[in-house]
Amino acid sequence: MNIQVGRDAELAESKRSMASGNYLSNAWYVAAWSDDVKEGQLLGRIILKEPVVIYRMEDGKIAALADRCAHRFAPLSMGKIVGRNRIQCPYHGLEYDTSGACMLQPHGTKNIPSRARVKSYPVIEKHKAIWIWMGDQPADESKVPNFSVLDNVPELYSTKRDGFTIKANVELIIDNLLDLSHTSYLHEGILGNAETVESDIGVDLDGSDVVVSRYAKSAKPPGMNKLMWPDVPDKVDKFTEMRWMAPSTLRLISGVCLPGSTKDSGSGYHAIHLLTPETDRTTHYFFTAVRFGVFSKGEELNRQIQQKIAETRRFAFEEQDAPVIEAQQRIIDDAVQPVNPVILAIDVGVVRYKQVLNRMIAAEQAS
Ligand code: FES
Ligand SMILES: [Fe+2]
Structure with missing residues (x-):
């Protein structure tokens, strides 16, 4: 199911949730x-x-x-x-x-x-x-978000289970992760490049999950994918599929494949993003990655790749995403008048998850 952009009511809801610092407790x-x-x-x-x-x-x-x-x-x-x-x-x-x-x-x-x-x-x-x-309701084990992709994986193909604290409300970080168009700018050269701007974006609702997928045909492979696939061709199809699972965890499949071929024939990684509000203005950010389609040969090379993926992602999140997100938070907090974002086509997923999350929070509070 594709989602249309821009409804003022949804945005009003999103502003309300971040300002009031309400969270889903029974999760x-x-x-x-x-x-x-x-x-x-x-x-x-x-x-x-x-x-x-x-x-x-x-x-x-x-x-x-x-x-x-x-x-x-x-x-x-x-x-x-x-x-x-x-x-x-x-x-x-x-x-x-x-x-x-x-x-x-x-x-x-x-x-x-x-x-x-x-x-x-x-x-x-x-x-x-x-x-x-x-929360105060009985804990429901079946509600742990599905990160089975982390289970039973050789350590060599998964990266350090890492994390740090970002000085911003959790929603600004979810906004960042559900809108991967920013990789073409903020992470240019390491996680994205100008050619990936022209991606087809799809937004789907899968149960209560929001899934944002982007597909760029015949694009230059980003640096990270060149590492993982040593003889990758100059032109590939690049795909990302980010799944938000309430309240604040995300699972990304990111990779490249030969033009016109299927995703599972390609190479890439599952990227795991686990966000936990610390306060209204600070968030614990846990992350790791698990490779699929490992085309690089030998333990030594794969260990170098493991290290490189971990370091590149930490650099991207800590040195590129976090400073912008923290600055956004300061600007929003310091604004004399309440701010109201302009909505673009790239924001559909963000609008959608806020709507789902706010409904869940409202239902919890009503009960
Ligand atoms: S025993 Fe814990 S504060 Fe006194
Ligand atoms: Fe980013």
């Missing part, structure tokens, strides 16, 4: 890559404006508690793991179990007041990431 958000939560360590992280401490229990499973002691609000992430699964507060030694109940109060009569407990969050480890459920 899974990535709290960390699995690799980042080591046994015996406490990881403190703000998620949807709530301080959370994440840790790995003795049996390897993950737990997450509010990172705020019930006594004097010291961050539990500054404490330590004691016994098998308890966190000891760094300040006066209260100990909490994985349900958030206080199990030890070492002072006076040692009585444990009934209010001595902290919130415990449902967590699940899947697709090499730790997902957390921030």
Whole structure:
């Protein structure tokens, strides 16, 4: 189903959601890559404006508690793991179990007041990431977005599971990722070039997913694709298909193939973008990539390519996307009058996902 551009009502909705900082709470958000939560360590992280401490229990499973002691609000992430699964507060030694109940109060009569407990969050480890459920409705495991492309992949063909924080509202980053026309300008030479501007853009709704696809026929292969396909011809068909899955994860298939041939005969990668609001103006950005159609031969060359893809993408996101997105955020915040974007053909996907997301948020709040 193709979508038409530009409806004022949809844009009004999109402005409202970003300004108010409303989020879908009953959904899974990535709290960390699995690799980042080591046994015996406490990881403190703000998620949807709530301080959370994440840790790995003795049996390897993950737990997450509010990172705020019930006594004097010291961050539990500054404490330590004691016994098998308890966190000891760094300040006066209260100990909490994985349900958030206080199990030890070492002072006076040692009585444990009934209010001595902290919130415990449902967590699940899947697709090499730790997902957390921030809402009050029962956590639904079937709602973890599908990133099975990350499972059972040789490490040589997947890149570092990386991330950093962008100082902008999550929606500005989704806007960036669902509108890949910017690669021809902001990432010229490494992820796009002028010839890819003339792509055919398709926007489709697949269930509640929004899928934006671009196809450029007989285009020059971008630098990244030349690396992955050493004898790639001068002219190829280039394709990208970005899938947004509510509330804020995206999966991209990007590659090139011989002119007129099918995508799966070509070479490229699945790019994974996992966004988790930290605050209304900061977002955790986790990313990695998994190759398909590996035409490069030998472990040494493939290791170089693995390194190059990881470095190029980190450079593109950190040095090219983030500065522009953060500047957009400052300009929007500083504007004397509320801003209202001009909508172009390239914005159809962005308009569409905001409409879907805002409906979900409104339905959650109504219930
Ligand atoms: S603040 Fe945690 S025990 Fe006092
Ligand atoms: Fe970008």
